[in-house]
Amino acid sequence: MAKKVKKxxxxxxxxxxxRLRMTKSGLLKKRNAGRQHILGKxxxxxxxxxxxxxxxxxxxxxRIRKVLPYGTN
Numbered sequence: 001m002a003k004k005v006k007k008x009x010x011x012x013x014x015x016x017x018x019r020l021r022m023t024k025s026g027l028l029k030k031r032n033a034g035r036q037h038i039l040g041k042x043x044x045x046x047x048x049x050x051x052x053x054x055x056x057x058x059x060x061x062x063r064i065r066k067v068l069p070y071g072t073n
Contacts (some may be wrong), residue, residue, distance in 0.1 A: 013067035028056040
């Protein structure tokens with residue numbers, strides 16, 4: 001009878017899972033940086049554009065998927 005070998009679980013990088021969300025189509029969604037403080041010198045237009053979230057590029061997403069083995073949630 002062969003002995004069962006347990007596979008190691010992969011750890012999720014919690015910093016990445018808190019900052020990113022996975023969409024149903026598999027894209028990684030992010031918030032734009034620069035919206036926390038020192039907003040007085042930024043123009044109204046710039047602050048308005050920072051409200052909208054964006055998506056991680058395909059090349060960066062490939063690296064980030066390694067630190068998020070089970071997705072985000």
